[in-house]
Amino acid sequence: MAERERCNWLASLSDGRTFVEKELIDAGKSAYSTVKEIVDKGEATLTGFRLQRAGITHTAPSASPRAKFPSEVPFTIDHRRRAAQSERGEEWYANYIARANGLKIMLWVCEATGDTWMQIVEDKK
């Protein structure tokens, strides 16, 4: 099994600030909540949310107007990690979720191999 290299996310805000997940965690802060709170309070808007693994930054493809991210359509972002374990090993994935136009667009990154894929589903919230 390939060795896992954990993904980090990078969030860019409209006021020029950039947050890196690992730096927030190392500082003892709840990473995603810190950024979400800034956005929810209206202090700034998100202009970018990307996943980075092994020096490679992953962004969603922009072939589809709806999937374009960051994009000109209004969107909100969300973020999850997925972990699984069995006797055959562990699986680690990270994703971000962009919600726009009634769709939930997820970019997944396998933290063991770096493979990425898109998942677009109806956003039932």
Place this chain on the structure above:
Amino acid sequence: MATWAWAWYNGATWTDFGSNAVDKIGFYGWLTDVATSFGRKIYVASYNDTMHLRKIADGTDDCITPHMTGVKYVAAGTCNINHAGVVALAANVPTNNQCIRITFADAGMGNTENSYFYSHGAATTDAPVGVTTVALEKGNLAWTAVAGSGTKLTLSNPTGASAVWYVAMSITPTAVGAKDANATWRIETDYY
């Protein structure tokens, strides 16, 4: 650093299963007591009575006495714990200590969602071959069939810096013969 840990309660302490290269979870029938039931066959269409750690190297029982607790599927809403008699599943039947404990923690986590428990065969999408598997989370009032990625047990979604699930599983062969590597148990969660 994210960590998973599977453990069983041996009557005094929680004991990690340890390396998968050393032990497997073994499911067995019943002889005269839990200890002597190691290696005892399970009849077709009957579920296991006991569970043990089976050492891969020499096939011996690697449990620390007292042994792991076997929670046997009897019917959808009942079980038999270590062959003590049929009882209805309830909020505390089986208890935490009679289940397998699975814990997960990672830096910065506070919530979990989409938590599931699976049993699968060669691939995570495949149902086990030659066996039927069921599982429950402590507090469930009915067993749930688990088979491949499509038929799964929905777990609770704990909050906090770490997540803990207590799970029991039971298994029955669908045909005569050893079933040494037919089923693999798997847990999955999303967290943030």
